[in-house]
Amino acid sequence: MKKIIYIIAFFLTYTTIGQQAFHNYGNLQTHTDAEVGFHTDLINDGTFDENDGGMVGFYNTSGDLTVSGNNRPTFYDMEVDVRNDLQLEVAVAVTNFQEFTAGRVQTPRDRRNVSLDYINDAPYLGENDDRYVDGYASITGVLDFTFPIGDDFRLRPMRIESQAATNTARGAYYFEDPNSPNFFPTSFNTNSFDNLLFGVSSFEFWDLDGDIETRVTLTWDDNSNIPTLVDDINNLRVVGWDSNLRQWVNLGNSTVSGDLNTGEITSELMIPDNYTVLTFGTSDMLLDGDLEIYTAVSPNGDGDNDFFRIDGLGETNNELFVYNRWGVLVYQREQYHEAQTNSDGFAGISEGRATIAKGEKLPVGTYYYVLKIDGEKDRAGYLYINE
Structure with a gap:
């Protein structure tokens, strides 16, 4: 009897629009045993945020559904089983539990306040490469939180620490080139970075908003x-775009795990709102046994990384080869330690016996080096020529 009375109460607070939408302009509330399923669009212009129990689900096996209106609905439990995605035109909140069964939750990336909001540390289940928040999600709570976000049918989580959730944090993932983003009024030049970096990813980035200090974990x-940045994941860094400096800033590497194909990296402490977007970068020095290899070259005459520097070669018999991205040799030198001493080190100029366009300045970009040392394993990796 309780459920029958409950459903009758619904009919007093909504209208249908051509059988295409459920339009709430009154006061709806679910309780412990309630189970409400929407098979049409939901327009919420009334009150639907005082639910102290029950489950609200969105179901469509062949198309999509939309939640819109002037007011944010707040559900206790929520299920998404919409084959062609649940579209949010107004924010939707969950206070207890949310499940991805089929389809994504899509939010408009040009309106960051329209998001799937997890309140009171509400957990979720069922996320994968086909089921995630395609756009913005937020968290308010007291626990560590991993955003179930992605793009281009790829789940790409981002994690923050518990303190950052207490004042609401919001995030999204973008599988786009930071140099030409689609939903930001400015670009993020991956060739502009501080002296502690020598390369920045041009394949993807995250947006994390929040005003409380935290460490952030990014996944790849x-x-x-990642191999275009480093050949050892320990040399990865989290980097953030500083809009005041107009450059990428090194946010550190407190922990890293995985391999070059999959893994995650955690920054040092940072305040998200100080950085417009985040992505991967790499520092300007590799430790390779007893060698220190500075893999940034910026031949602009300022005395900082004007040539490819390798410390620790001593008097070894060695030979250095540098190749461009197409595998063409652009530099070759025996006894590279002598070249460095004589200021003949690789400075972004095509040189050597077998190089192309000898004497010409090489373009900015990624190059590959091979260092051969008599009696030792060859050393190889990426280096970067900057302006």
């Missing part, structure tokens, strides 16, 4: 092209 997969 084989589409992140």
